[in-house]
Amino acid sequence: MDLLQRFASGEVDAFEELFRTHQRDVYNWIVCLTRDPGVAEDLLLETFWRIFRAHARFDSRRSFGAWARRIATNLSMEHFRTAGREVNVSEAVLDAQPGPLNADSAERREARQAIRRAFAQLPSKLKAVALLALIEEKSYGDIASALGISLSTVKSREFRAVQRLRSKLKKVGIEP
Numbered sequence: 001m002d003l004l005q006r007f008a009s010g011e012v013d014a015f016e017e018l019f020r021t022h023q024r025d026v027y028n029w030i031v032c033l034t035r036d037p038g039v040a041e042d043l044l045l046e047t048f049w050r051i052f053r054a055h056a057r058f059d060s061r062r063s064f065g066a067w068a069r070r071i072a073t074n075l076s077m078e079h080f081r082t083a084g085r086e087v088n089v090s091e092a093v094l095d096a097q098p099g100p101l102n103a104d105s106a107e108r109r110e111a112r113q114a115i116r117r118a119f120a121q122l123p124s125k126l127k128a129v130a131l132l133a134l135i136e137e138k139s140y141g142d143i144a145s146a147l148g149i150s151l152s153t154v155k156s157r158e159f160r161a162v163q164r165l166r167s168k169l170k171k172v173g174i175e176p
Helices: 003-008 012-034 037-053 064-083 091-095 105-120 124-135 140-147 151-171
Strands: none
Touching: 003 012, 012 037, 012 064, 012 124, 037 064, 064 124, 064 140, 105 124, 105 151, 124 140, 124 151, 140 151
């Protein structure tokens, strides 16, 4: 019996091996979504707790990594809905955004805050796609697989997220 079949049948050693193998990938995925390493640690543990409890529903013919990322994505989106806090878009990403060459630090700081607020106001479904596509530059295929949606839905959500971000930023005087 292979590792995935042993896990699906409830073998704890198989679960521990899968945890050791996949924890880094799942953690990095959650950080991509939440932009917060502390939250990612908590969500990682919750993700694997849910995986352990759902072992009987796992289809051993499918990818364990994709299944784990899907559970992690669902938890991250739940976090967006319930936490009600701003997305931690990194300074490096914000510094890479185009702006006037002579913009002073106060203007750049205001622009950063406006971008953070705009991201925070996106609905969780759009926020997840926007973070993965625009910030993390993940492929549409990876995003679709992780979120359990079609490629066309990923593209549509990215388009809608960009439109909303542009609209919100224009209202505060930032032309993206």
